[in-house]
Amino acid sequence: MLLEMKQVTGLSKKFHLEEISFGLEPGYILGIAGKNGAGKSTLLHYIMDDRIAYKGKIYLNGKDIRENHSKSLNEIGFVSEENSFFYQYSAIQNAKLLGEFYSEWEEERFIEAMKRMELSVNKIVGKMSRGELSKFKMAFAMAHRSKLYLLDEVTGGMDPVFRKEFFQILREIIVTEEASIVLVTHIQEELELKVDYAGILEQGKLISFGEVVC
Amino acid sequence: MKKFHTVEAFDCKLLNYEYNNIVLIKAVRYFFEAFLYLLFAMPLQELKKEDRQIVILISIFLLIVVSFYLQPYLLIKEAGKTVTINKKLSYLPVSHFDISKVRCKYLFKYIRKLGLCFLCIQVIASIVFERQLLVYNILYPLIMVGVFAGISGLGMIYFPKWTI
Numbered sequence: 001m002l003l004e005m006k007q008v009t010g011l012s013k014k015f016h017l018e019e020i021s022f023g024l025e026p027g028y029i030l031g032i033a034g035k036n037g038a039g040k041s042t043l044l045h046y047i048m049d050d051r052i053a054y055k056g057k058i059y060l061n062g063k064d065i066r067e068n069h070s071k072s073l074n075e076i077g078f079v080s081e082e083n084s085f086f087y088q089y090s091a092i093q094n095a096k097l098l099g100e101f102y103s104e105w106e107e108e109r110f111i112e113a114m115k116r117m118e119l120s121v122n123k124i125v126g127k128m129s130r131g132e133l134s135k136f137k138m139a140f141a142m143a144h145r146s147k148l149y150l151l152d153e154v155t156g157g158m159d160p161v162f163r164k165e166f167f168q169i170l171r172e173i174i175v176t177e178e179a180s181i182v183l184v185t186h187i188q189e190e191l192e193l194k195v196d197y198a199g200i201l202e203q204g205k206l207i208s209f210g211e212v213v214c
Numbered sequence: 215m216k217k218f219h220t221v222e223a224f225d226c227k228l229l230n231y232e233y234n235n236i237v238l239i240k241a242v243r244y245f246f247e248a249f250l251y252l253l254f255a256m257p258l259q260e261l262k263k264e265d266r267q268i269v270i271l272i273s274i275f276l277l278i279v280v281s282f283y284l285q286p287y288l289l290i291k292e293a294g295k296t297v298t299i300n301k302k303l304s305y306l307p308v309s310h311f312d313i314s315k316v317r318c319k320y321l322f323k324y325i326r327k328l329g330l331c332f333l334c335i336q337v338i339a340s341i342v343f344e345r346q347l348l349v350y351n352i353l354y355p356l357i358m359v360g361v362f363a364g365i366s367g368l369g370m371i372y373f374p375k376w377t378i
Contacts, residue, residue, distance in 0.1 A: 048305050074307035084305055089231060097227050101220055101306040150335065163275050 001059065002026045002180045003148055008046060008056035010204070017042060017054070024197065026178040029170060031185055031195030031212070038201040040184040041080070042050050044150045048078050060148060074103055077141025079134060080152035087126030094125055095143065102144035110143035114119070116169065130157030138166075140146045142173065149173070149181040155190065160163070167194050220310060228299070229286055236286050238249040243282035244284060246275045248329075254332040257340040258354045269358075276328075276362040283324050287317055288374040298374040314371055321367040329359040 003126050010016025017039050024030050032040050046052055047060075050069040058065045063074040078084075085094045091114060101106040114121050117135035119128075128136060134154040138183040141149055149170075167190075173179050185191060191198050192212065200208040229236055253272050261268060289296050303313060332355035340351040 050309075070307045070309040070312070072307075073305065078305050082305075083292075083297070086231075086302060088292070093231065097224060097231070098302075098306060100223060101303075101308050103307075175358055 011053040034201035077146030092121040104145040112137035
């Protein structure tokens with residue numbers, strides 16, 4: 001299993017996940033859906049943020065991510081709407097600043113990925129549209145050869161033509177790099193046609209999980 | 215060690231990008247440092263009870279210079295708002311511990327330099343003006359810098375929003 005969550009339950013008195021268990025093999029796309037406030041983004045944050053307390057285990061490539069959290073992040077590409085880049089700098093400046101933290105980072109790969117995303121490396125991040133920002137963050141994640149991609153509603157701002165191309169890129173990534181993708185989405189069509197497995201969250205609980213059969 | 219080197223390389227690039235802003239921050243810091251040099255040039259023996267405010271002034275200036283020294287490593291302005299740099303690094307493969315450790319290294323290097331400079335000034339002033347050197351002349355700058363600059367600096371590193 002590339003990603004495995006075992007009985008993960010948050011310890012916060014506020015909203016938290018409850019008894020989340022699932023596994024994802026390399027080479028597959030898992031779609032996560034649910035109403036607003038169901039816990040979809042929270043699930044991704046449980047993986048990304050080591051300050052969130054929970055019981056249970058989250059394994060990445062068989063290793064507990066909390067044993068060496070920063071090392072685990074080396075293999076994860078996280079694309080969300082959060083402000084995790086420097087908005088006053090260009091895409092390439094951000095890449096030069098932040099890319100070196102990853103052991104597998106390659107600037108040439110970033111430039112190639114940006115070309116594929118049809119985005120200029122010199123565009124200021126703060127001036128990008130929502131769709132362009134998602135593309136830039138995806139290109140950044142691809143440049144450090146992530147093994148696990150966590151995509152939080154990235155296709156919302158993309159035009160329909162590019163969205164089709166985007167899913168082709170995702171399929172290429174999981175085949176060529178044996179990566180896995182967890183895609184949080186609101187778009188029904190994506191859940192039905194574009195993913196291999198689907199999970200439905202409701203009030204922090206995974207009420208449904210299974211293979212998508214077309 | 216590699217992570218420390220990576221954080222330092224990141225800091226170096228960021229300071230390069232922020233050069234214009236940092237020049238202004240440095241200018242303000244040097245201004246207050248100059249006042250501190252003048253204040254430490256007063257031998258401690260010369261300070262009477264009614265001059266207590268000088269010590270308060272030194273404390274405040276030390277807080278200011280440390281704050282301005284650390285600010286480029288802790289905070290950045292973005293679309294008119296001030297955000298912590300740690301937030302930008304929170305999802306990268308580097309721990310908060312490693313980032314803080316590098317910031318502490320910068321802080322200790324700075325307060326060591328400040329402490330030594332103020333110590334020299336105080337010692338020289340004491341010998342020249344008072345024709346004596348007391349142990350208080352040595353402890354006074356070291357304690358002021360160590361306590362006010364050191365502790366406040368550590369507070370700013372671990373709670374960056376304290377920084378001016």
